[in-house]
């Protein structure tokens with residue numbers, strides 16, 4: 001595989017003025033004819049005519065009507081072309097039914113669909129498949145299927161054909177085509193300037209009852225983008241299609257979003273509150289891409305964060321507005337620490353804007369997406385809300401219709417605000433998680449905070465320069481009053497002090513409020529200080545963080561010293577959890593333990609080799625102690641968590657059910673599953689049913705319930721994914737790998753369906769102590785199946801190999817077993833480029 005470098009960027013020698021495509025669909029032999037108008041690109045003198053093309057059979061090619069014979073390789077073709085504008089025509093044959101990689105044109109349950117980002121269009125026809133080549137597309141589809149869709153607005157249609165015209169120039173990665181026996185739920189949205197837009201959510205017959213929520217989410221997103229960012233939709237129709245076989249969550253193709261059915265279909269009976277919230281967020285995310293991604297796209301794939309970081313940031317703002325902002329923020333921090341921190345602190349660490357790659361599919365990462373969004377959050381915090389709005393207006397005005405870079409983005413902010421962002425740019429180019437330590441001094445009436453920042457070296461980056469850190473700080477007086485409200489300190493040096501004068505007494509600092517920068521705060525706060533903040537902090541994030549810190553300390557003490565569960569912590573936490581004035585969703589978050597993987601990381605950093613079994617045992621012991629100590633409280637909490645109204649997946653009800661689930665999990669420690677079984681039997685929605693099932697699995701008392709669940713839901717693929725997943729994810733660690741191995745023999749296990757594969761293997765990887773079973777059974781099983789999947793679907797296989805990214809944390813024996821599993825995988829004949837890059841980086 002070849003490495004591509006950002007520094008090697010050169011523009012393409014030609015511009016594309018127009019693209020006409022005709023598809024004659026057939027499962028084994030689809031014919032694609034293209035007619036493309038090329039003209040010399042005035043921005044360059046290089047006239048090398050190279051078109052990407054992979055897995056295509058070229059039938060014929062013509063330039064200005066005359067037959068030509070291009071030089072064809074596995075990667076594409078070159079051809080001699082005229083000096084002036086010309087028309088290229090080609091006919092190719094492809095076999096969508098044989099496409100198990102789910103990239104390009106493929107089939108899912110008899111339906112044709114496409115996935116072109118990042119480099120899938122080259123599997124459809126010969127084309128300059130790079131995002132800086134933008135063109136308007138006219139598409140004709142021929143087949144006897146009732147529904148045939150492509151990008152843009154509908155054109156002529158008749159017996160056996162349909163035409164589509166997309167007036168907005170777009171890169172090929174936004175191309176989409178769908179054809180099949182589909183049904184739609186439809187609606188209309190009128191933009192604020194009065195233009196009606198037809199909305200359709202297309203599904204397989206039978207799935208229509210699961211479409212209401214998605215369509216509502218779409219309308220909310222369209223309204224929100226008008227109100228908050230001033231962005232209107234720009235076509236007559238907006239189509240969404242649900243597809244069962246899909247590598248990612250969803251794809252923002254212009255006017256024709258394609259969704260993994262798990263990311264759009266929902267009903268109370270089959271989906272959990274978390275599913276509903278996620279679907280709302282993904283619909284919003286893909287819709288928001290219409291402006292941040294489609295109207296303004298990326299010059300090259302190194303700039304991926306330009307659209308992804310910004311769009312994730314926008315969808316978080318949307319969710320914060322639709323639901324609870326503090327709960328959303330805390331959830332995002334949990335997710336960042338669980339997925340992005342391990343990536344940034346391990347062998348896969350890369351900058352938000354990488355500077356080289358072999359396979360771009362391997363860079364759709366938590367760093368590009370979630371850290372990319374954090375960087376935008378910091379920018380907004382630094383310049384303020386008004387200047388952020390000004391900058392975004394300028395961005396849309398200046399760059400509409402263009403393929404841009406991070407430099408363009410930062411220049412917009414510099415021009416709109418007059419700030420120099422050259423140091424801030426390091427957030428895009430420097431990898432690794434900065435570590436921030438702090439010292440306090442109280443002298444006279446001056447209170448001084450001295451911060452030091454330091455970023456450990458990461459692969460390929462030995463030197464790190466100080467980054468701009470927005471540190472939001474509040475100060476509390478010893479009686480719990482807030483004496484200094486949230487203040488933003490702007491740290492630019494490696495070491496920097498900030499003084500607060502006239503402090504009558506020594507305050508207690510509340511640091512990094514709202515998680516104002518994605519750093520590790522290394523702070524030796526005492527248990528008393530944490531307990532104080534847990535009781536008094538006005539910032540919900542810091543309040544939650546204080547509780548989290550206490551839980552982490554208690555668990556680490558139990559692992560390293562065999563300490564008994566910390567009673568003071570349990571009593572402090574009880575005050576918060578029992579407070580009926582607090583949002584149940586927030587209280588549920590307070591009850592969530594630090595993850596076992598997070599503890600493993602914290603132990604490794606503290607110089608203790610993490611023992612997954614000991615971590616599991618410590619967590620269980622703490623939960624049991626909590627349950628026993630709060631026995632009197634649990635019934636009351638369960639009552640507060642009870643929802644009496646008909647099911648609705650809104651923030652208020654979801655929060656109550658989340659609290660109820662945490663309580664049930666504690667209750668199960670006391671009764672072995674009686675209450676959980678009762679809830680499982682009486683549940684009238686999937687959220688209650690699944691949380692009960694999870695408790696039973698964890699108590700190793702789920703056999704009957706699992707059988708009943710399977711019997712009731714075997715007809716529903718998405719529900720069965722939950723069934724496969726939960727019994728592995730929450731299995732007692734000693735049983736997880738065997739359970740996963742057994743389920744790969746279940747008749748409904750289909751390795752080529754990414755959702756099902758993830759339901760089994762992803763669940764195994766997420767059962768920390770189960771995956772890290774001392775005899776290596778978890779490692780071997782995962783590596784074996786990743787090898788098998790790699791032969792069919794390299795993208796999903798390579799992505800799941802990231803389960804091994806923390807291997808260096810563990811003891812010598814486990815390390816050796818993981819290395820062996822990875823080497824065996826690496827040495828498989830015919831390994832894909834995706835997997836070969838991934839395993840190479842993992843082994844370092």
Ligand code: B3K
Pocket residue numbers: 117118248250251252285286289308361364
């Ligand atoms: N842009 C797509 C991701 C495509 C991934 C290709 N490997 C989904 C999204 O971020 O909205």
Ligand code: ZN
Pocket residue numbers: 285289307308311
């Ligand atoms: Zn996206």
